[in-house]
Amino acid sequence: MSTGKILIVDDQKSVLIALQLLLQDEFDEVLTLSNPNSLISTLENHSIDVVVLDMNFSAGINTGNEGLFWLNKILELDSKLSIILLTAYGDVELAVKAIKKGAVDFVLKPWDNQKLIATLKTAIQLRRSKLEIDRLQGEKKSLTQILNKNGTQMIGRSKAMLNLYAIIEKVARTDANILVLGENGTGKELIAREIHAQSKRSDAVLISVDMGAITESLFESELFGHAKGAFTDAKSEKLGRFELASGGTLFLDEIGNLSLSMQAKLLSVLQTRQLIRLGDNTIREIDIRLVCATNKNLLQMVADGEFREDLLYRINTIQIDVPPLRERADDIAILAEFYLRKYATKYDKSKLKFSTKTLDKLKSYLWPGNVRELQHTVEKAVILTDHIELMADEFLFHQTVKSKTAYKPTRIADMEKDMILTAYEHHEGNMSRMAKELGVTRPTLYNKLKKYDL
Incomplete structure (x- = not known):
C-alpha cells in the first residue's frame, strides 16, 4: 500500500x-x-x-x-x-x-x-x-439517481385518484409510517415512490423489498445485514436493506406474506430503530421512513392469528386504500393512451392509435388484473398489430373459467334425502333394489325413509 x-x-x-x-x-x-x-x-x-x-x-x-x-x-x-x-x-x-x-x-x-x-x-x-x-457520497448519489430514475407514473383524473393524490400530499411531508392496501396490479409501489418523491427524504434513496420473495433463513441477513463469518457463505460483511435505506425510505412490499417469527423480528427493529447484524454484537441506529404494502386483509389475518396486531398498529399510522381500476373507469382511456404512446415509441410504431370501438371495449372491461393487466394488454397489441389503428378484435381478454352450474352449499342430510328420492323413483319403490343400490340394509333404509318423512 x-x-x-x-x-x-x-x-x-x-x-x-x-x-x-x-x-x-x-x-x-x-x-x-x-x-x-x-x-x-x-x-x-x-x-x-x-x-x-x-x-x-x-x-x-x-x-x-x-x-x-x-x-x-x-x-x-x-x-x-x-x-x-x-x-x-x-x-x-x-x-x-x-x-x-x-x-x-x-x-x-x-x-x-x-x-x-x-x-x-x-x-x-x-x-x-x-x-x-467523497467517493462514497458520489456512489450513494449515483445509486440514488439510478434507483429513483423512473420517477413516478401516477396517472388519472377520476374522483378516486384525485382523492388519492390529496391524501399523498398530506402525508408525504411527514415521517409517519404508511400502509398501502390494494389489489394486485393497482400500483402500490408507484404510490410508495410518489410518497418518497414528495417527502423531505426525496434526495436520499428509496429501497424496495419484496417480502414475499425472502425466505425465512435469509430474512435477517437480507434486512439487517451480517458480519463476516456469520454463516458458511458469509465471506464478507453485508449491509442489510434497513442500513441501505437509512436516511431515506424503506418500502416493504407484500408484508402480509411474513411468518409470525419474521414479524416478531421486524417489529423489534421498528420499535427501537436499532438493529444488530447477524453474527455481530454492535447496535446500529437506523433512520428510515417506512412504507408497507399488501393485497391481503390484515385485519382478518389478525383475527385468524396470522398477523401480529402490534405490528399492524406499528406499520399503519396512515392507511391508504388504492382503488381498483374498475372503480376508476374514467381513467382507463387515459391510461391506455399513455401506454400506447410508450410502447408505440419503444417498438417504432409512432403512428398507432385506438379506434373508437377499441376504447369502448377497453372501458367496458372490468380489468381484474388492474393497471398492470391494462399495460401488458396494450403492449401485446402494439407488438402484434399490422395496422395503424388498433381494432377492437385485436384485444382478447382472459376470462376466468367458471363451472356451468354455480356452486351452492349443500348439507349432507339434504344430499342423502335427494339420493333416496332418486333411487325410489328409479326403482319404483322396490325396497330391495333401492337398499342394494344405496349400499345399506333394508332396516337402515326404512329408518331413513321414516327420518325424512318419505
Missing part, C-alpha cells in the same frame, strides 16, 4: 535537506521547494498527500501572513489536502489561527523526529479518509 507523498516548502535549505533525509525512507516520495511561488504548479503536476508549509518566507518578517496566504491558495486548489505548518515557538497563536482556517496541525522548530513522522502519517490517513468519504 502507498505510504504517501510529501511536499516540503521552506526557504531554509538546511531545513529542506534535514527533512528529506528524515522522511525519504518513510514515504513514497518527498519533494522540496525553497520558493513558494512554484507551489501551486507543483501541486497541479504531482499527487501530493501532505504539504509541510513554513509560516514565514521573507527574511526579517515573522508575521506569518505569507504562510496564511499560501495556506488559502492550497485549500482553494484542493480542500482535501492535509497541511502541516512549520513554525517557531513564538508563533503558536498564529498556528492555531491557521488550523481554524483549514490546516491539519502544526510542528514547532526544532521538531521531534518521531513525533513529526507520526503527525505526517496521521495527516495522510486524514487525506485518504476525506477522499473516501
Whole structure:
C-alpha cells in the first residue's frame, strides 16, 4: 500500500535537506521547494498527500501572513489536502489561527523526529479518509439517481385518484409510517415512490423489498445485514436493506406474506430503530421512513392469528386504500393512451392509435388484473398489430373459467334425502333394489325413509 507523498516548502535549505533525509525512507516520495511561488504548479503536476508549509518566507518578517496566504491558495486548489505548518515557538497563536482556517496541525522548530513522522502519517490517513468519504457520497448519489430514475407514473383524473393524490400530499411531508392496501396490479409501489418523491427524504434513496420473495433463513441477513463469518457463505460483511435505506425510505412490499417469527423480528427493529447484524454484537441506529404494502386483509389475518396486531398498529399510522381500476373507469382511456404512446415509441410504431370501438371495449372491461393487466394488454397489441389503428378484435381478454352450474352449499342430510328420492323413483319403490343400490340394509333404509318423512 502507498505510504504517501510529501511536499516540503521552506526557504531554509538546511531545513529542506534535514527533512528529506528524515522522511525519504518513510514515504513514497518527498519533494522540496525553497520558493513558494512554484507551489501551486507543483501541486497541479504531482499527487501530493501532505504539504509541510513554513509560516514565514521573507527574511526579517515573522508575521506569518505569507504562510496564511499560501495556506488559502492550497485549500482553494484542493480542500482535501492535509497541511502541516512549520513554525517557531513564538508563533503558536498564529498556528492555531491557521488550523481554524483549514490546516491539519502544526510542528514547532526544532521538531521531534518521531513525533513529526507520526503527525505526517496521521495527516495522510486524514487525506485518504476525506477522499473516501467523497467517493462514497458520489456512489450513494449515483445509486440514488439510478434507483429513483423512473420517477413516478401516477396517472388519472377520476374522483378516486384525485382523492388519492390529496391524501399523498398530506402525508408525504411527514415521517409517519404508511400502509398501502390494494389489489394486485393497482400500483402500490408507484404510490410508495410518489410518497418518497414528495417527502423531505426525496434526495436520499428509496429501497424496495419484496417480502414475499425472502425466505425465512435469509430474512435477517437480507434486512439487517451480517458480519463476516456469520454463516458458511458469509465471506464478507453485508449491509442489510434497513442500513441501505437509512436516511431515506424503506418500502416493504407484500408484508402480509411474513411468518409470525419474521414479524416478531421486524417489529423489534421498528420499535427501537436499532438493529444488530447477524453474527455481530454492535447496535446500529437506523433512520428510515417506512412504507408497507399488501393485497391481503390484515385485519382478518389478525383475527385468524396470522398477523401480529402490534405490528399492524406499528406499520399503519396512515392507511391508504388504492382503488381498483374498475372503480376508476374514467381513467382507463387515459391510461391506455399513455401506454400506447410508450410502447408505440419503444417498438417504432409512432403512428398507432385506438379506434373508437377499441376504447369502448377497453372501458367496458372490468380489468381484474388492474393497471398492470391494462399495460401488458396494450403492449401485446402494439407488438402484434399490422395496422395503424388498433381494432377492437385485436384485444382478447382472459376470462376466468367458471363451472356451468354455480356452486351452492349443500348439507349432507339434504344430499342423502335427494339420493333416496332418486333411487325410489328409479326403482319404483322396490325396497330391495333401492337398499342394494344405496349400499345399506333394508332396516337402515326404512329408518331413513321414516327420518325424512318419505
